[in-house]
Structure formats: structure tokens, C-alpha cells
Amino acid sequence: MKREQWGSRAGFILAAVGSAIGLGNIWRFPYMAYENGGGAFFIPYLFAMLTAGIPFMIMEFSLGHKLRGAAPRAFSKVGIKFEWLGWFQVFIATIIAVYYVAVIGWAISYLGHSFTQSWGTDTNAFFFSEYLKLGDNTPTQLGSLQFHIAIPMAIAWAITFAAIFSGVKGGIERASKIMMPLLFLLVIGLITRIVFLPGAMDGLNYLFQPDFSKILDAKVWSAAYGQIFFTLSVGFAIMIAYSSYLPEKSDINNNAFMTVLINCGFSITAGILIFGVLGYMAQEQAKPLTEVVSAGVGLAFVTIPAAINLLPAPYILGPLFFLALVVAGLSSHISILEAVTSAIIDKLNWSRKKAASVVCGTGFVVSMAFATNGGLLLLDLIDYFINNVALLTSCLIELLIIGWLFKAADVRSYTNKISEFTIGKWFEICIRFLSPAMLAVILGTNLVNTFNDGYGGYAMSDLMLLGWGLVAAMFVVAVIINLTSKPQTHQEA
């Protein structure tokens, strides 16, 4: 069976950008920037983008293009004993897929509420008590299934399933060609109104005003690197799968630069949008900006609804915002499920339709854990370990394997041969020395801190089970699959 292919270069770029731009850009990035020193965050962020993000994207596009397989097959072709890394990445993708869809589900619900602002004036109480119905739950005492959360999640699953089931060109590419232009239009529509609101500029000053006292803080660097890998969808099987569908004649360097720059440009635009609104809100309420912002998940589902209440024509700007969040989330969710589906097709030789049905069906059932009273806590805890432990470990090992064993120089000469413009020796320096060194320090610090201090005040037993235990289980299962693999499994189907 011949491997599927993208129909056009634009189709591939839109799909890759669609994967990169997601919930991570609209609610995670502004909050990360805010938490980590505002303008000072941009220095580590841009450093991570240039020295890790771009080289990583070039590396993953080259791996997928050259080795023609989803992550497990691609790594097994690098060396049979590295297949486990591909599965470890597929497991990261699987876990993100089941909680990411919960946030898309919330965004779909909020899209509905945004027409009449039925979230009321106390948006904090609405989100936590009325919508999530969070009681005294814990990540392991989840309470009961909440149908008003499960139903929008099912809608998100149905859209993702339809795209994956219909194939690379007929499903994913077609969906990206609708979703990405729509997303850009929504954001342009929003931003042209927002930046002219009174107080908006104060919000932007706040976002861009550097707090240099934070620049030497390891946590800020960890946040920047974690954000870059998450937002670019690298290190967890997605971009390898997407680039495995590139036609032979493809311009890797150009595609990689475009994907990274469009994504980061979008993040900064989203930052301007959100902080413009917050600046306006602060002015309307005559309060300092720090008092109107709530952190993390709360930024999109507590603070933004409160800000929408104060906007002129909230019934237009509110739906525009939440529709943008839904569209951005869905195109990323499609990519993450494709990373898993593609690996199953490679490994088991299943048809796309069968693999998509089994993967999405199972994913849907498991994701219901996040539609419970304690779903938010489960999400928060797992998201922390996946991003700060599993993903950074995966990225570090990938850099070491490709940089040192497979040879970064070979990747560079491969991609330079097929690309319009060539990349210099800086690529090898970043892949072999700079990025692994930065990641080793960041990951080491994260491990020690998490080990000593735990996270988020969760019980030790919860951290052991859903944090450390989960990551260890992913590793062990990946290694078992690798050990039981027969060499012929790695041949082209």
C-alpha cells in the first residue's frame, strides 16, 4: 500500500500550522508570558524558538520525510533499539489528546454561553461551581460524569474523527484549508477592534514591559522551552507523522521556518489580543491589571468572560473569541490523533478507517474521565507531568539520538540537498550541544524540584500514581513493545 500524501504544499503548511497553533497559543502563551516576567519572558522564548524550535522542526520534518513513517517506525529505522522512543512519544500524544479535548469541550460550551453572556457577572463562580461543578474532589476522586461537559467533548471528537477517518488529503488537509483561514479571519476581526479600546495599550505595555529580575530564574527558562515544544507540536510524534506524508520533492527548510514563524507570530498576536482586553478591563474597573487577571485555565474561562461582559457588542466579540479557541483547538486535536493513528497503521497494518475508529473510539471513552467533577484537577496534574517531565525527556533523548548517533550533519546535508535555501553549521551546534545542554539543566531542575516539592499541593499518592507512575508506565510499555518487535514490522507496508 502506497503511503498517503498531502495534495499540495500549502495543504501541508496549513496542516502543520494548524497543529502548532492551538489552545497553547491562545490561553497558555499569554498566561506563561504574564507569569514569567512579561517582556522578560520573550528573551528565553525567542532564544528557545531560534535555537531549539527551528532546528527541532527541521529535524522532525527531515526524519518524517526521509524515513516515511510515524514516530515509532521512523525511530526504528534510525536504529531498531530506538523504536521505544517513538512509542513513548505516541503515548505522550495519546494522553494529551484525551485531556486537550476537554478544554475544547469547555470552549464549545462557552461559545454557546458567549452569545448571551449567560455566565453572569461572577465568572469565577460560574466556571468552577456551576460549569465544572468542582466540589471537594481530587485527581483520583473524580465524582460523576457531567453530561453538559461530555456532550461538547463528543462533538469535538466527532469532528476530529471525521477528519482522520477521511484521510490525509481528503480529511486533514481539507479541514485545515477551512479552519486556518477561518481562524486568521476571526483573530484579525477581534484584534482590529480590541487594540482601539481605551486602556488596551496599558495592557500591552504590561505584557511587553520586561522584568529582568526573572531572567536568571531557571523556572522562566523551563517555561519557555516547555512552551516552545508544546506549541510547535515537536517531540511528541506529530510533526514526524505529518512530514511522513510529504511528497519526495519538498522544501524542508522553508516549510519548517514558515511553520515556526507563523506559529510564534500568532502567539504574539494572541498575547496582544488578550492583554489588550485585560488592559481595557482594568481601566473600566479602575483596578490595576494584576488584580483583574486570574492565572492558567482561569485566564480563558474566568477572566476573558468577565472582560467580554464589559466589551461593546459582547454578543459579537465573545462568540468570535470562543469560536477562535474552538477552531484552533480542533485543528491541533486532529494532528495529535493523526500521530497516534498513523503509528497504529504502520505497526498493525490496519486500514485507516479501522485504526481511526479504534483510536478515536477508545480516546473518547478514556477522555470522559475529564468530564467529571474532578476532571480539571486530573487534567492539571497530568498536564504538568506530561509537559515538564515526559515531553522534555523525550525531546532531550531525541536530540541525543539524532545529534550524536544518527548524526546531525547527515540531517543537514539531507535537508540542504532538497531545500531551496540551505542551513549552516549552526543547526548542528544547536542540535548537538546547545539544546541538549539547556534541556538537561532544565529537566534536571524540574525533576529535583518536583521530587522535593511535589506539584500544586496534590497528595503524594496522587503524584505517585498519575504523575511519576504514569510516566514510568509509558516508558515501560514503550520498551516492551520495542523488545517484542520483529524486524519485518519495520518494513514499508
Ligand code: MET
Ligand atoms: N501545538 C498545540 C498547541 O499549542 C498543542 C499540541 S497538539 C494537541 O495547542
